[in-house]
Amino acid sequence: MIRIPGFSAARREEILLSVRPGYVALTLLLALLLNILPLSGAWLALRPDFVALALLYWGIEHPRRVGFLPAFLLGLAMDVADGSLFGQHALAYSVLMFAAIAVHRRVAMFGMRDQMLHVLGILLVCQLVVLGVRHAAGGAFPGWWYFLSSATGAAAWPFARHLIAAPLHPRTGPQDI
Amino acid sequence: MEHTPPPFFRRGPSLPARLAFFSLLSLVLLYADARFHYMEGMRRALAVILYPFQQLTDLPVEIGERVSEFFVTQSSLKRENERLRRENFVNGGLLQRQQALEAENGHLRALLDMRARVPRSVLTAEILYVARDPFTRQVVVDKGGSAGVQSGAPVIDDKGLVGQVHRVFPWLSEVSLITDREQTTPTEIVRNGLRAVVFGLGYDGALEVRFMPVNADIQTGDLLVTSGIDGVYPHGLPVAVVANIERNAAYPFAKITCTPASGVGSSQQVLVLSKGEPLPERPPAAEAGKRKKSKFRRPG
Numbered sequence A: 001m002i003r004i005p006g007f008s009a010a011r012r013e014e015i016l017l018s019v020r021p022g023y024v025a026l027t028l029l030l031a032l033l034l035n036i037l038p039l040s041g042a043w044l045a046l047r048p049d050f051v052a053l054a055l056l057y058w059g060i061e062h063p064r065r066v067g068f069l070p071a072f073l074l075g076l077a078m079d080v081a082d083g084s085l086f087g088q089h090a091l092a093y094s095v096l097m098f099a100a101i102a103v104h105r106r107v108a109m110f111g112m113r114d115q116m117l118h119v120l121g122i123l124l125v126c127q128l129v130v131l132g133v134r135h136a137a138g139g140a141f142p143g144w145w146y147f148l149s150s151a152t153g154a155a156a157w158p159f160a161r162h163l164i165a166a167p168l169h170p171r172t173g174p175q176d177i
Numbered sequence B: 001m002e003h004t005p006p007p008f009f010r011r012g013p014s015l016p017a018r019l020a021f022f023s024l025l026s027l028v029l030l031y032a033d034a035r036f037h038y039m040e041g042m043r044r045a046l047a048v049i050l051y052p053f054q055q056l057t058d059l060p061v062e063i064g065e066r067v068s069e070f071f072v073t074q075s076s077l078k079r080e081n082e083r084l085r086r087e088n089f090v091n092g093g094l095l096q097r098q099q100a101l102e103a104e105n106g107h108l109r110a111l112l113d114m115r116a117r118v119p120r121s122v123l124t125a126e127i128l129y130v131a132r133d134p135f136t137r138q139v140v141v142d143k144g145g146s147a148g149v150q151s152g153a154p155v156i157d158d159k160g161l162v163g164q165v166h167r168v169f170p171w172l173s174e175v176s177l178i179t180d181r182e183q184t185t186p187t188e189i190v191r192n193g194l195r196a197v198v199f200g201l202g203y204d205g206a207l208e209v210r211f212m213p214v215n216a217d218i219q220t221g222d223l224l225v226t227s228g229i230d231g232v233y234p235h236g237l238p239v240a241v242v243a244n245i246e247r248n249a250a251y252p253f254a255k256i257t258c259t260p261a262s263g264v265g266s267s268q269q270v271l272v273l274s275k276g277e278p279l280p281e282r283p284p285a286a287e288a289g290k291r292k293k294s295k296f297r298r299p300g
Helices: A009-013 A021-035 A042-046 A050-061 A068-082 A088-102 A104-109 A112-136 A144-168 B015-036 B040-070 B074-111
Strands: B122-130 B138-141 B154-156 B161-168 B173-177 B184-189 B195-200 B207-210 B223-226 B238-246 B255-260 B269-273
Touching: A021 A050, A021 A068, A021 A144, A021 B040, A042 A144, A050 A068, A050 A088, A050 A104, A050 A112, A050 A144, A068 A088, A068 B015, A068 B040, A088 A104, A088 A112, A088 B015, A104 A112, A112 A144, B040 B122, B184 B238, B207 B238
Parallel strands: none
Antiparallel strands: B122 B138, B122 B269, B138 B173, B154 B161, B154 B269, B161 B173, B184 B195, B184 B223, B195 B207, B207 B255, B223 B238, B238 B255
């Protein structure tokens, strides 16, 4: 079996550098930029929700640092950028933050595959919240492809995790000392 | 969260309490936006903040277009130039005729004491991107309130009606396409002047005519143009071509599907017309109540 570094639980032994608030803000801003890329058609349907992934990362890894307020504000920004109902993403991201903080201890115990399952579940709940809101406001069901972005989001979770954590690895490993 | 933390760790309100607070806040915002449209000011302010980021994300696309423009061959340019020249020639001829007809129409209207038609100003705009909300059919164009776009103005392309300006930001505006589920367009059939209302279905490439009796004189291939009776759209813009008619005597109305005449979301450039002349005063409510209430969408 091929071992991808980081996919095993052994990675956990490394202690990451402490996180500065500026870095958290930077990752969230970059995620927002990725979300408002002018995509259309199939690319748009397959695009994972990068903001949701970044929020999930911080909610799971540093639940005391990133709370509901950034999630809520980013949700409002997404609503304006998407032209959707004002507050639907804010609600979805608040629920996402709640789920992330509630399961953060459990998720840390699992390997990457089981983490992806957790992420898939949380992203699906998020999309269901949006679907429920739009249904209440009189919108039509857009089709099953709507849930594809949750699947791609879960598939992108390992990459998102490594990308966000990449600058947080200590420069000198224990073997250098 | 099953055990209470030691008192020397300050953790603020509990997790469910925080969730409840933010959910309630977003629900209030949602309700205020969906029902009363109270949030437009706040939305506009946020859109101004987001604008530079949107420009930034558009940059790669723009650079790609520039690069591909750079590699256009001379023969294709020549061919295009030739085609455009021919089109320009034909259009010039048509325009001359139209000017004469418009002048004649104006005289005749003056003779008959009819209201003069106010000419509409035209604004070219480019479609920046398709709005990402999967529940609506909208595009975002690069002209906004600073260029004089009004909310509710009709948007057309070279082949017909594209949609209606839905929301105006300072430098951008959102256009609801005619295929949007909430978009209705008052039309008439060119062949016999029969009026019909075209409804969007919420997906690309199809429209529907509702409330048309089974025995109505409508045929496959009929062209539907805007009737102009709503005061939003000028008269005579192509909207759709009837594609399929199902006449089932078990239902009071025929099921009529049409295909849009314009390139709805696919065209790159669109024209934003200004809003038409204000309609005369509506009749008092008691009189209007007897008739069927108009359900045409009329934002702004």
